[in-house]
Amino acid sequence: MAVSSASASSERRVLVISPGWIGDAIMSMPAVQQFHAAQPDTEITVLAKPNLLPLWEMNPAVQKRLVYAGNGITALAILRGKFSAAYLFPNSTRSALLPWLAAVPERIGLAGHWRRWLLTSVATPPNDSAKQHQAWEYATILSATSSVLSRPQLVLPAVARDQATQRVAKLKRPLIGLLPGAARGPAKRWPADRFAETAYALHTQTGGSILAMGGASDAESCSVVAAAVGSSALNLAGTTEIPEWAALLGLCDVVICNDSGGMHLATAVGAPVVAIFGITDPARTGPLGTHDRILQHSQTQARAVPRTSAEAAEALATISVGEVVAAALEALHHGTRHA
Template identity: 40%
Template sequence: MTGSPGSASADPAAAAPAVLMVGVNWIGDAVMSMPAVQAWRALNPAARLTMLVKPPLAPLWRMHAAPDDVAAIEPGSLGAVRTGLALRARHFDRAYILPHSFRAAWIAAWSGAPERIGLPGLARGLLGVRVVQSRSGPDRAHQQFEYLDLLLGPGAAAAPEPPRLRIPPEAAASAARWLAGLPAGPRVAMMSGAARGPAKRWPVERFAEAARRLAADHGCAVIALGSPAEAADAAAIAAAAGGRGLSLAGRTDISQWAAVLAGCALAVSNDSGGMHLAAAAGTPVVAVFGRTDPGRTGPLGPLCDVVQAPGARSRDIGREDEDAVRRLAAVTVDEVMDRCVRRLARGGATGGGRSCVP
């Protein structure tokens, strides 16, 4: 892919640097890294960028404009070695390592990229990784700035643009077919799941009550989304909306999920990957937070609101964190409905690409 030295002057593409980015492992983290990748791409338009991620995240990055190619990491230790050796044939000039994990840096080392740059993590020096320390500050608390500092340099002054996804036509067509059967009215997506368990899940009964009110009092159509494991909760939410509800939990792939969100006037969600996906799809968001800090990991973009009970905030909490569960239970349906109604009334208002705050 890089061409021979003798052909560089005749072929400008041959002189373009080949760059590998080892991406993060969760939907939410991936979306939070997108503003930095976008900013890097704007400064390096000629570079040939390969994004390397776990297989479930490959379709997400294929919806993004920055990578020229998206590659998947094979599972297991031997798979990591095979992945690295396959990448070596591409002759990368540089590798950026976005995760803090040893495995991500190990694969980058196997790729043979002579310059390897990453955030702090285990055995970085041993693996030949130059570590970049992110610079914090009052206006740089959000996780997106860690990735911005990695890709653009510590303290990068760039004002990051919100994450942007391109919905594939086939996914948009699938979403249109599903949504066509709903009654007229604003479409509201509801996502009651969260990978971190009860510490990030507003009670499903409250999602259902909000769905009932949105349908009965405001003429909304409610679409419940989630994984196959969340199908029962999604069915209960859709049922609460009566004939104005639809459950698609477990029926969409990630591109179809994004397409459905893009077709909605609003998304109501826990602090989850679905929340970040909705923001990246350009859909207004009302997010319910427990104890996690929206200033550090909140959805990115101007069209979102966060509802959170008062109290101390933390970036890292356990799945069963009692204070987080209590704080979620303290958020009322009335509070969430107030934000939903106000956001629906504002429609497509736009603003700067900052993280949402309560």
């Protein structure tokens, strides 16, 4: 069981079980940050999947991290951690079973999937129109009392910042990030050819450079975007770990993206975001910045959508290249970044 630590232990130790998706993990960070601010002497350990460990290593509210390594090994690691409480952000039965097996005295989470008996306390989502966002569910689990949640915070490693700076050293400003992917699938993806048209239009009108970014599965769509611009574009899909990806997003003057983990990562590092939504509800899962621009035409606004959806595809198709270009130019003109 790999463990990383950022500080010495304190008297009270609590475990936070991270969501499994990068976007959800970032949306949970404001609650963890508020918990840490309210209880600075409590040591917070986050349990996360291996791919999310680098993300949580950049959050300053967390002192230790555990890596999920199978149910038995992970439950034993939790037992050895001697936690007084476990806060469960995922709704899965497994996330409740692990601290139950480790005999953690307090186990708090939403009712979830047939797991009430594994919890000592069931949190109830807030019934407040001002607290619809998913981030407030995590705050409720942690018993956060503030009326306002801060933006997710990430402290980028110096090596990641240096790598990102070197990659873009020869590119002309403005740096325009385009993220044509979305891990959830086609139901959240604006067509790649429209991202390409947007990239070409913005390059032509600003003289700037394009950074096409995403995971390895986004390589094909990012290649389409980069090809539309030529030598003034970089296709970085699948070539960066999370810290360098975050650093590259932080260097961008604007980021254009789908409703995705990359959208939340861009917001966390302060980049102005133009987010393209189909039928998912930005009031529940939108970016947590204060200067983001959301483009959506659909009257349907759902919490979750299937990976493929004709309705979502139609809704995304109604958003024009011109609208996206105009929103990006407005963001560039104002030059406002998140504090």
